[in-house]
Amino acid sequence: NLPLDKLKIDKSFITGLPDDPKANAVLASILGVAKALSLTTIAEGIETTEQRDALKQAGCQQGQGYLLARPMGPESLAVFLQILGLGVEDLRDRPGYQTVPAELAGSPSAQRRISA
Numbered sequence: 001n002l003p004l005d006k007l008k009i010d011k012s013f014i015t016g017l018p019d020d021p022k023a024n025a026v027l028a029s030i031l032g033v034a035k036a037l038s039l040t041t042i043a044e045g046i047e048t049t050e051q052r053d054a055l056k057q058a059g060c061q062q063g064q065g066y067l068l069a070r071p072m073g074p075e076s077l078a079v080f081l082q083i084l085g086l087g088v089e090d091l092r093d094r095p096g097y098q099t100v101p102a103e104l105a106g107s108p109s110a111q112r113r114i115s116a
Contacts, residue, residue, distance in 0.1 A: 007034045009060065011045025018054035031059050 016023030
């Protein structure tokens with residue numbers, strides 16, 4: 001039994017998607033291993049809609065990258081969550097939630113639940 005529940009796919013495996021047949025073959029292999037081990041997959045470095053669509057179609061469950069959001073500090077994250085109709089409390093109900101930085105959790109805007 002492996003002590004993990006997620007498999008993060010490095011950006012180097014995403015860069016050639018969707019046009020490079022070798023990149024697609026590697027992605028299919030990674031996703032096959034993850035599925036066989038019941039691991040959630042997270043793709044790193046998604047920069048184009050084509051990459052996002054290829055990953056989604058292949059069965060990747062989660063992603064991160066500049067296409068989805070730029071790196072941001074706690075205050076920007078609070079605003080970003082408000083735009084999405086979420087509050088920090090909503091994150092606790094989502095798969096993969098672990099911790100919220102103390103400076104974000106303590107801010108009044110972060111304590112409020114935002115209704116969509």
